Amino acid sequence: MEVDHYFETVGIMADRSRLLNIAPHELVEKPGDHTSIVQALVSFRESMLTSEDEDWLTGYLSIGLFSDRGYRERLASFALAFEIDRELKRREIRRLCRPYTKDQRLFDRVPPLFDSIRERASGQSDRELIDLEAVVSVGGSEVYRAGSGFTTLCPYLSPKIVNWVIREWPGASTFIRLDADQYFEERPPQALMESAIVPASPRWLKDFSLRKGMKDFGSYQLLGRPLSDGHAEFWDYHVKMVRRLEVHVERRKDDYLSVMIEELPRPDDPDGLMIGRCIHLDTRDPAGTSIGDVKMQHLDLAINVYEGDDRRKRYDESLQQGKVIDATFRTHLLRIEDVPFTSLFTFAGTFLQSKVLLSEWVSDLIA
Template sequence: MPPQRYWEVIGQIVEEIESDQLDVYDCFDMNGEAYLTPLVREAINIRGKCFTEKDEDNFRAVVATSGVYGRHGLSDDERMALLLVGVDVKHQVEPQRCQRVCEPYRKDSPVFRNAPALWSLVREDLILVDSGEVSPSGQLLRFPSFLCRLHGHTLQHYALYENLYNTIAGNKLFLRIDQFDASQSDLIYVCEEAIRPIDPNFLKKMEIYKGEKKWGYYEVLPPEKVTDRQFLDYSRGFGRLEVVFKRNGNDLSCMIEELPSKVDGRVLTGLCLHATSKCPVGVSWNEAVADHIDGAINYYFDERALERFDSDISVTGCAASCRTHLFRIEETPLANMLPIAKLFFEAQSLQQDWINDQFRFIKVTDFKSSIS
């Protein structure tokens, strides 16, 4: 464990970078030049004396098999220490970076300064833009000749956006763009167990009554062998999928959140799909209409990250430290939630077990596989 002085130096490095108006991720880019100020060299000296077994497992092979930071006369231990310093500095600034992602739109941000007419498409919540007059293309959005980046947590989100744009008629789709990046460039970017299976019967006729709640919880556990179908989800760090349906007054609400298997540094990141519908009890799943379906990214920091990680969606009172919507569709079939979920969430084995539990009433031949 590094001594207290090390963390003091890490904090000073962050202040140094910010005062010079540099980007932390550029300064500690493994493919770039080494950022070697006196403070960074002091951090390297301290960090190089306290490698852990985990550090060796995660970084020794990288140093031995690559030329990372190899042009600066550093020893292998110093190069490894510099990699670890970069990780620790990034963890320090990650909450601020997440908050920046979630900030409401401002007219004076770079994108809206460069394309003022785009502001007329901003939704009243200042979070999304109307896609009726813009066209998503891969990881970019075109208006009409100006390009700006879309927000997506995973590469498959961009495929989801194009799919939604091509199938949702009228001005009923809203997307999230990066208001700070006007560069007009492309983005660079197990065994699981149903801890609590969700009730498979109520959705067939929306039989959930006022004040009632139905929920399920699916978790990835270490697979016994690499051939297990959940191995990929486990190796990529996915943890669990939580699902809750409830009726608030007369309105049906559904929330699904996918969480990783651990808190990453100071941040826990959740992908959240949410839908509401005014459909009464007795309406079939395939006939129900959602008032809206939206996808969001939730960031939980520090103590709140640990609190959320130790709770579940059915009882949690833990709000995200910050969050932003990535897309929103209005007045669409509720059944669209399934094909959207398949493109929005990443843990395929968890999704499949949830779907197998909750949608047994749907014949395989009738299963909705595309957005309509």
């Protein structure tokens, strides 16, 4: 087996893992009909083990998986399971970001739903978002009724955000990202755990003072401090892997202001991906408007996926000038129109992962 063939087969096994709904480590431990393929992969991976592999894989032996195999074969089995898992994640995020098409399972089973995809001002379909009025959540969960069956939200969009939007602005034009490859004849299990959203209320820009041509930029970073310096920062850095929050605000016209926010994780994750969480919004209210009266034209929640060299390029840039390298691929998760500007802080507090960085930004705004 050659290296290229190995990784090609790893990709095939990632597809099998998803199709069979089996975790990669379970597929490697109990391959069943795929025994000959897994054995060949493990054998090749064992022949490629390095001292660095041994250093980082040895710690996993205590888990007890692959216990019927020899020492080096167990190391190779763990390595293979991790590599299938990484490839599964890469393929999954690409799948989740794929533009909607009529051949996807959801639209194949519920054709009229394709007509509920959001249209841009140009009249063209954005092929990313579906009108919230076309579907109904099951008990406020991530499971939605679709035709006579069910589908689910894109997993990067929390149902808490959607529920809050429905409760606060039931008449607002709202669009959400559904997982169009998911369709179930019977209701699937729900993963939602109830958690209240507490709206933020910073005393931000009391006179909405940014005027035409003015810009504002903030960058907030986690530095990987020891646990003794704070549990929250340690958790955000070492578990959630968040590294930076950037905020760019610009008033291009007297009656047009835009805000771009992006939260970036570590750029060197072994899975080869850096998934940024992005918020974009704009308003036509002029400078001097009372902040409580300002309405957003729209607010978008999105994920920007940077892959390969794009990860480091994006991480080495900043939003200070309002422009950075394009994401390798991306998709919108939610769009809402004509809601209060101050709701931005609740959207941010629910969608962004690091509450430490968000708190630092809000503290700057109310200082």
